[in-house]
């Protein structure tokens with residue numbers, strides 16, 4: 557019987573284990589942390605958005621990867637498969653009004669419990685506190701454990717080591733050097749699905765730190781999203797900005813900063829807004845005019861004053877134009893460790909059709925450690941599961 561070692565027990569690694577077992581291999585899963593799938597559990601804290609119910613073609617178009625390989629994996633294990641797979645683990649799911657798919661219980665823990673029980677029942681051995689350190693001169697896998705160094709022989713290995721954010725949950729990206737010395741092409745890790753830094757004035761922070769800018773439309777590079785944005789000490793944070801993160805990151809890399817356009821009153825047309833502003837009582841202060849005629853709340857008002865340094869235009873048309881297209885300068889992404897996910901990692905050039913490293917026959921990679929990107933919305937977890945399944949299958953067959 558072929559023995560497959562799976563290193564990294566997040567969703568990609570656990571799905572690789574399931575696929576390798578199904579293909580008849582014996583399986584060991586090894587993880588550096590004292591318990592498995594910590595990021596998966598964290599993802600479930602605010603509702604485990606495991607997939608999305610939109611049209612399959614649209615779903616696959618959400619991913620950034622250089623060719624059709626990831627799309628083929630998601631076609632083989634996409635949203636409908638994820639739902640059936642959860643059902644098989646006794647976890648029913650529902651689709652929210654946004655099309656996002658969640659387990660009924662919202663949390664990840666019941667799903668993980670049931671999944672681990674089934675993997676063990678099928679023969680998987682799961683070892684925690686096993687930090688992978690590379691290979692020895694005889695090609696054996698080397699792990700650091702509380703009992704000292706341990707070496708393991710495997711017929712095939714699946715690496716599912718995660719990206720490089722939220723390192724306290726295990727995915728610290730420190731494994732890159734172990735592959736680079738073996739000639740594996742890597743792309744630098746970058747924060748994705750992340751907040752951005754803004755040079756807020758002390759005055760704005762004092763009054764508005766933690767406040768939401770509600771119901772705005774955010775635009776960049778021809779793409780728009782609607783939602784709320786939170787003012788943080790560093791800048792801005794919000795799921796609404798994540799779909800724009802890749803293009804904002806590119807502009808920051810090219811020009812040192814990026815301009816995010818905020819429509820503070822997305823439901824009101826610019827001409828209607830200008831009309832309301834011109835009808836306002838001329839004796840009103842600028843702030844009162846904005847509050848009453850444009851219905852800006854305190855936070856939006858503070859933002860307009862911040863961007864215009866306290867002198868918004870007096871002309872109603874110019875003012876309406878500004879409220880519809882307020883430019884906010886973003887100086888940088890937040891530090892990578894705070895990002896929900898990371899882009900970069902093992903280059904697709906380094907991988908063959910089976911997700912096997914061309915430079916290291918018998919070694920496969922899956923999940924967030926590979927260089928693809930996607931917004932939040934269930935796309936990240938679905939791709940990790942699909943890649944894990946693909947790699948686990950191939951590793952058991954090879």
Ligand SMILES: Cc1cc2nc3c(=O)[nH]c(=O)nc-3n(C[C@H](O)[C@H](O)[C@H](O)COP(=O)(O)OP(=O)(O)OC[C@H]3O[C@@H](n4cnc5c(N)ncnc54)[C@H](O)[C@@H]3O)c2cc1C
Pocket residue numbers: 563564565566567568569586587588589592593594595596598599600603604605606607686687688689716717718719722725726727728729731895896897922923924925932933934935936937938940
């Ligand atoms: C707060 C938060 C909320 C999220 N919410 C969602 C969501 O709702 N929907 C969604 O689709 N995605 C969400 N994500 C993203 C999603 O959780 C990740 O994309 C996914 O967990 C990545 O899976 P993975 O298996 O590739 O890696 P990981 O889950 O990161 O697992 C990698 C594993 O490898 C282990 N490891 C690393 N290095 C070593 C080593 N040297 N030796 C041994 N083991 C090692 C780690 O300990 C870890 O257990 C969220 C992320 C965060 C942080």
